[in-house]
Amino acid sequence: MTVAIRPASDTFTPRQQVVLTAALDLLVEAGDGLTMTAVARRASCSKETLYKWFGDRDGLLTATVQWQAAKVRVPAVDRKTLDPVSLKLSIQQFARDLLSTIAGTTSVALNRLAITHATEDNGLGAIVLDNGRFTMGKRLKPVLEAGRDARMLRFDNAETAFRTFFGLVLRDVQIRLLLGDKFTLTAKEIEADAERATEQFFTLYGTNQAPRAR
Amino acid sequence: MTVAIRPASDTFTPRQQVVLTAALDLLVEAGDGLTMTAVARRASCSKETLYKWFGDRDGLLTATVQWQAAKVRVPAVDRKTLDPVSLKLSIQQFARDLLSTIAGTTSVALNRLAITHATEDNGLGAIVLDNGRFTMGKRLKPVLEAGRDARMLRFDNAETAFRTFFGLVLRDVQIRLLLGDKFTLTAKEIEADAERATEQFFTLYGTNQAPRAR
DNA sequence: GCCGAACCGTAACGTACGGTACACCTCCGA
DNA sequence: TCGGAGGTGTACCGTACGTTACGGTTCGGC
Secondary structure (H helix, E strand, C coil), X not given: CCCCCCCCCCCCCHHHHXXXXXXXXXXXXXXXXXXXXXXXXXXXXXXXXXHHHHCCHHHHHHHHHHHHHCXXXXXXXXXXXXXXXXXHHHHHHHHHHHHHHHCCHHHHHHHHHHHHCCCCCCCHHHHHHHXXXXXXXXXXXXXXXXXXXXXXECCCCHHHHHHHHHHHHHCCHHHHHHCCCCCCCCHHHHHHHHHHHHHHHHHHHECCCCCCCC | CCCCCCCCCXXXXXXXXXXXXXXXXXXXXXXXXXXXXXXXXXXXXXXXXXXXXXXXXXXXXXXHHHHHHCCCCCCCCCCCXXXXXXXXXHHHHHHHXXXXXXXXXXXXXXXXXXXXXXXCCCCHHHHXXXXXXXXXXXXXXXXXXXXXXXXXXXXXXXXXXXXXXXXXXXXXXXXXXXXXXXXXXXXHHHHHHHXXXXXXXXXXXXXXXXXXXX
């Protein structure tokens, strides 16, 4: 499932980044209705340049997705200072970041695009999966395992535990947004959801070493 | 969010159902690459007939989605014979059906199509939401409330409880499939997942009246 | 100031496909 | 037998858009 990322994926020239930004904006606005002409106009460049730089429309889309996906940053957690409270706060912060990322218009547009083209052989779906769902898992797993080593969490399989966490945090939010359901999450709601999901996760996987609440 | 369903949405003639079946098959095979010509060829009818019956491409897609969505059946639960074991079995069966439906190729293709067109004003996204996610909620809620009335479940809001259940059952399955991740669920895995999700749901929302396990 | 490379703006080409027009066939009731 | 309604197959049109080609322009190095 790992996808070959362009070696120089983050070495776009400033001018190219302007183009990619324009493409991303148009993607959010018009979805897959994005045309090469529109990108060229928005970025004040010629189509010929687009084709020279990115090969074809697919290449431009792929570059855009990679470029944006690489910007997703998930917080790392310091394993040294591990006490029940900081563990829980780390997980809760992770939940908050995950939820606000997924609920953002950029994520929705990017996932829509990738899903639309998921059956083709350009790896858009795989790229989004790798930089989204799977990267999240890789980032949180060390935290979970640290919690387990410290006897604050109990689970057999970190992957399975993460998947449950993923479900508890996102629930139906992502699919509803992807399907065009117009509902927005305020910062306050995101915070409350993150706290709820974290509580539930500790209820399912916590030990008595960990803070519990209901 | 409620969508006006065609009054006669289930009164398609057999011949029309052949056309809709062909369209659905092509949808699964080719996704949005489905063309009117291909549908006409597959169903051995003329394009002119397609346009007479369904108006335009959008109408055909909408009819196909409605027709298939109406076929989704969610199990009803008999509230009379409510004991801890049957409640849990009902919920577990619901989880199994939900998971196997969502993981099916038809559901994936339909959701892809709806997501692709979610930004347009044809109500594909809304139709799928209504017949999928929201219908599921409406069907399970009475069960949950019956469980609460019988002191076997504890929650403030049935909608919120259902959303958590939804997340526990599906986790990352739907988004991964939509993004083209090639993984399949065997009947055995679906059964195990349904049981796990149900256990976790009871851990979170059950009372001591309900069967608990870990 | 000169040269070449890179880039811009735009026009044009090719194609795919939604949608339409039309000739022909089939069936059925009078 | 006949006529018309409904259906099939096919050719065709218009359009949108990806892609290419080309003339004009900017800019860095000498």
